[in-house]
Amino acid sequence: MIDANYSVLWFRSEITDNTYKVIENYLKNGIKVFFLSFDDSELILVNPFLKEANKNGLLMLSVVRYAQEWDDREFRSFDGKQIDSALLDYLDANSSFNKEQYLLEHQQEEQHYIVKAGAGTGKTTTMINRILFLKHMIPQLNMGSVVMITFTNEAAANMRKKLLEKLKGYYDLTKDKTYLEWMEEIGNMFIGTFHSFAKEFLSNEGQRLGFSKSMEIRSFKHEQRKLIEYYIDQFATANPIIYESFRYLPHYKLVKAFMGIMERINNKSISYESVLMLEYGYDNRGFHQMAAYVIENVTKDLVKKKNDEESLEISDLISRLGVVRSIPQEQLHLQIQYLFVDEFQDTDEAQVSFVAWLVSQYQSQLFAVGDIKQSIYRFRGADYTAFNQLKGYLETANQRYFEYSLRKNYRSEEMLIHQFNQLFRKWDGVIEHFHYDETDHLLAVLEDTVEEGLVTLPLETTNLRHVLQRLYKEDVAVLVRSNRQVLKMVEEIESQGFFCDAEISGSFYRCLPVREFYLLLRRFTHPKVAKDRYLFHQSSYGNNELSISEVFQSFTQEKPYVLDLLEERENWIFGGESFKSQSALPVLQQVIEQVKPHEVFRRRFYQHLRKQFPGEDMGMQKQEAVAKMKEYKVNLDRLIYLLKKEFGNFEASLYDLEQFLTIKMATDTIENEWKLHDEVSHRIKVMTVHKAKGLEFNYVLLPYTNSPFIKDGMTEILLIPEAGNWKIGYHINWQDQIVENTFYRDHVKNEQAETIAEEARLLYVALTRAKKGIIAQSTATMNPYSIQCWSNLLESGENLHV
Numbered sequence: 001m002i003d004a005n006y007s008v009l010w011f012r013s014e015i016t017d018n019t020y021k022v023i024e025n026y027l028k029n030g031i032k033v034f035f036l037s038f039d040d041s042e043l044i045l046v047n048p049f050l051k052e053a054n055k056n057g058l059l060m061l062s063v064v065r066y067a068q069e070w071d072d073r074e075f076r077s078f079d080g081k082q083i084d085s086a087l088l089d090y091l092d093a094n095s096s097f098n099k100e101q102y103l104l105e106h107q108q109e110e111q112h113y114i115v116k117a118g119a120g121t122g123k124t125t126t127m128i129n130r131i132l133f134l135k136h137m138i139p140q141l142n143m144g145s146v147v148m149i150t151f152t153n154e155a156a157a158n159m160r161k162k163l164l165e166k167l168k169g170y171y172d173l174t175k176d177k178t179y180l181e182w183m184e185e186i187g188n189m190f191i192g193t194f195h196s197f198a199k200e201f202l203s204n205e206g207q208r209l210g211f212s213k214s215m216e217i218r219s220f221k222h223e224q225r226k227l228i229e230y231y232i233d234q235f236a237t238a239n240p241i242i243y244e245s246f247r248y249l250p251h252y253k254l255v256k257a258f259m260g261i262m263e264r265i266n267n268k269s270i271s272y273e274s275v276l277m278l279e280y281g282y283d284n285r286g287f288h289q290m291a292a293y294v295i296e297n298v299t300k301d302l303v304k305k306k307n308d309e310e311s312l313e314i315s316d317l318i319s320r321l322g323v324v325r326s327i328p329q330e331q332l333h334l335q336i337q338y339l340f341v342d343e344f345q346d347t348d349e350a351q352v353s354f355v356a357w358l359v360s361q362y363q364s365q366l367f368a369v370g371d372i373k374q375s376i377y378r379f380r381g382a383d384y385t386a387f388n389q390l391k392g393y394l395e396t397a398n399q400r401y402f403e404y405s406l407r408k409n410y411r412s413e414e415m416l417i418h419q420f421n422q423l424f425r426k427w428d429g430v431i432e433h434f435h436y437d438e439t440d441h442l443l444a445v446l447e448d449t450v451e452e453g454l455v456t457l458p459l460e461t462t463n464l465r466h467v468l469q470r471l472y473k474e475d476v477a478v479l480v481r482s483n484r485q486v487l488k489m490v491e492e493i494e495s496q497g498f499f500c501d502a503e504i505s506g507s508f509y510r511c512l513p514v515r516e517f518y519l520l521l522r523r524f525t526h527p528k529v530a531k532d533r534y535l536f537h538q539s540s541y542g543n544n545e546l547s548i549s550e551v552f553q554s555f556t557q558e559k560p561y562v563l564d565l566l567e568e569r570e571n572w573i574f575g576g577e578s579f580k581s582q583s584a585l586p587v588l589q590q591v592i593e594q595v596k597p598h599e600v601f602r603r604r605f606y607q608h609l610r611k612q613f614p615g616e617d618m619g620m621q622k623q624e625a626v627a628k629m630k631e632y633k634v635n636l637d638r639l640i641y642l643l644k645k646e647f648g649n650f651e652a653s654l655y656d657l658e659q660f661l662t663i664k665m666a667t668d669t670i671e672n673e674w675k676l677h678d679e680v681s682h683r684i685k686v687m688t689v690h691k692a693k694g695l696e697f698n699y700v701l702l703p704y705t706n707s708p709f710i711k712d713g714m715t716e717i718l719l720i721p722e723a724g725n726w727k728i729g730y731h732i733n734w735q736d737q738i739v740e741n742t743f744y745r746d747h748v749k750n751e752q753a754e755t756i757a758e759e760a761r762l763l764y765v766a767l768t769r770a771k772k773g774i775i776a777q778s779t780a781t782m783n784p785y786s787i788q789c790w791s792n793l794l795e796s797g798e799n800l801h802v
């Protein structure tokens with residue numbers, strides 16, 4: 001007879017033959033086991049069934065330091081009930097067992113839970129376990145009423161995967177088909193980003209307010225630019241005296257400044273009504289007047305356009321959530337019984353108040369986890385006071401909540417944890433808005449298996465090569481601050497014969513298969529443009545026979561020689577005639593089918609590798625070429641799919657397609673390039689710290705630690721909240737002219753202090769991703785009193801021998 005629905009916590013001073021049988025029996029009945037003993041639990045793992053359960057996280061083993069007081073004692077707690085608090089305290093202090101995690105996972109009370117905890121302490125893990133606890137305790141729980149909000153799409157996919165893996169683990173141990181049904185039910189659960197939840201929410205609950213189910217989310221950047229151009233002209237006509245001082249500025253620079261300002265406004269999820277109330281301060285050139293005129297008019301026109309088209313931009317999703325609050329509770333029909341929010345520290349004001357509204361309207365139980373020190377989305381409006389705001393809202397609404405903190409770090413080895421605590425503690429002393437006191441100190445659980453820890457060394461080409469050679473295939477991530485640095489690093493690593501997996505959001509319309517497809521279109525629409533024609537010749541659709549040196553050799557003043565040369569080399573069989581009888585897309589698909597650009601690409605890429613790096617591993621080069629080919633194909637297929645979705649199968653002309661792609665390539669930042677992560681474990685991951693959030697790697701490399709946070713002469717836009725309204729501060733640098741308003745001057749000092757704190761938090765995230773070692777570029781010694789770049793915040797541990 002089993003007394004548990006979900007788990008048993010079993011402490012037994014020694015392991016006997018019977019222990020195995022009892023544990024096995026629990027597991028076969030789908031009961032998770034926390035087994036703790038003075039005896040070495042490794043013994044248990046000799047049993048293959050138990051080993052598997054341990055791997056799946058359903059058998060948690062901890063060796064406890066001996067204490068006479070607990071000798072010969074046995075204790076069991078089922079589903080977190082009837083616990084012996086003194087024993088749990090002892091176990092927590094003397095083994096890897098985590099009392100706080102355990103209690104949090106098993107909480108029975110109807111209240112909200114707020115978990116504020118440091119890096120690698122198992123926040124995400126506990127959240128997953130908590131969902132499994134709830135489902136086991138209430139098997140009839142409709143998973144469609146469980147909502148989980150994550151910070152990125154990748155994190156959402158990862159959560160779903162982890163939940164499914166756990167349930168699969170249960171099924172493998174029990175062979176109970178219920179778990180297969182639960183796996184299916186996970187499909188009903190909403191797991192996604194705030195923005196995708198907002199879309200789902202608005203199109204369901206917001207229908208009577210005019211939000212449509214078929215609402216499209218797309219970028220309006222192109223329209224925005226056109227409107228900005230239009231209203232600048234209007235302003236210039238109506239206010240020639242003010243405009244006079246901007247007359248000699250290239251028009252595109254003025255437009256770019258407005259695009260930048262509007263992007264900042266969008267990032268802050270500021271509602272339409274508040275944008276119209278923005279305050280612009282004063283500058284002596286009158287830019288504040290032009291800004292007010294242009295931004296208000298562009299905003300109004302864009303809103304109208306979006307309404308007419310039943311479309312929204314991603315950034316509208318959050319700012320529009322405010323309006324649904326007018327719906328009375330009895331008219332809401334979604335079911336949200338449990339609301340989980342991961343990375344809560346990165347929610348912005350509008351999101352925090354929406355969460356508080358949701359839990360009170362839907363009577364949901366909230367489980368919000370995060371780490372203030374990992375708040376790194378200030379530029380997107382996140383506020384590191386998010387937890388305090390949430391507590392304020394809950395208290396005002398008389399909602400009970402309980403706060404937890406977790407301290408044991410299960411990710412990084414002991415030496416790293418020791419170095420982290422020392423380092424972060426120092427930051428606390430010198431960075432105004434970064435706090436790390438005794439209660440933030442991480443506790444190490446994992447023993448050292450390597451000697452590294454955190455080391456700093458000049459990471460120039462030779463050292464980088466040595467490091468990569470030594471750590472290749474060791475699960476290495478190179479973390480940087482910007483997408484530009486990602487690209488630079490990829491170039492550097494690939495030029496040394498290693499392979500990279502670079503993560504850049506929204507890069508789909510600029511990836512190779514899309515660019516080459518665009519050249520294919522141009523080959524038909526503009527065959528006489530020599531530059532494009534030559535690029536096409538070099539692409540995977542062309543022969544790539546004509547070298548640049550040949551072009552130069554054949555140069556004469558008289559004729560458009562490149563085109564002639566290309567004409568001679570191309571045995572291009574697809575004439576423009578096919579388009580007369582058929583519509584564009586099917587013909588282009590035929591071209592793709594015949595040319596097979598992905599295969600051409602693979603062949604050329606492999607040849608290039610062999611020629612460039614003849615001494616490197618051939619098998620790996622082949623594997624990489626095949627992976628790259630599959631990625632080429634999958635992205636090209638996706639492009640065709642997206643074009644068909646936009647235009648239907650037979651509607652579009654070549655010119656429609658070209659125009660569509662031109663705009664998308666210039667403006668789209670939503671669509672992601674598809675990658676085959678599973679097949680390329682040999683690749684070194686290169687990504688921004690923002691992308692690395694929530695992830696972990698054996699080794700972390702930090703190459704560009706000397707880039708300054710604040711570059712002299714940068715344009716800066718500040719959005720300053722004040723008494724329910726927003727003020728805008730600007731310092732716009734057009735090289736020979738600078739405009740700066742009063743609000744900027746008043747707030748710039750505080751802004752700089754905030755920027756340094758944000759950078760420290762970014763570095764905190766980067767460092768805490770490492771399990772075993774960190775190698776950071778550093779030529780500067782730690783200089784906490786003049787903090788301009790990451791290396792001013794770093795400090796070497798042991799020396800690394802390369």
Ligand SMILES: Nc1ncnc2c1ncn2[C@@H]1O[C@H](COP(=O)(O)OP(=O)(O)OP(=O)(O)O)[C@@H](O)[C@H]1O
Binds near residue numbers: 101120125693
């Ligand atoms: N009780 C535990 N026992 C063993 N391993 C654990 C435990 N809790 C978490 N872990 C492991 O520790 C690592 C970090 O966990 P997790 O990612 O959940 O932490 P986190 O607090 O969400 O981290 P971060 O905020 O830094 O992204 C993971 O590899 C996880 O499997």
